[in-house]
Amino acid sequence: MLTTLPPLFFITAALCVLLTGISKSGFAGGLGVMSVPILSLFVAPQFAGAVLMPILLLMDLWICGSSGITAGIGRPKWLS
Known part of the structure; x- marks a missing residue:
């Protein structure tokens, strides 16, 4: 499936992830x-x-593990 996608799709996908x-x-x-x-x-x-x-x-997951959500209780055990 990935070989049939146009190269412009990958550029657009990267920009969409950045936008999000x-x-x-x-x-x-x-x-x-x-x-x-x-x-x-x-x-x-x-x-x-x-x-x-x-x-x-x-x-x-990356943001929840490193942000203030866990600042008061420490890092979750599944991230350590």
Whole structure:
């Protein structure tokens, strides 16, 4: 499947992940929700969501493990 995707898809996917990351940090407002529709211009919406979902989950786990959420109780045992 990856060999049949146009190279512009990978560039767009990288920009969508960057846009979503900036949006999650609070700088771009709600522009992060546009990532799946933008990727849907190249592939099916289900595949676009499947491409972005693991990246977004890893971003959330990384932030939860290193942010103030765990500052009062220490690092979670599953991260150590």
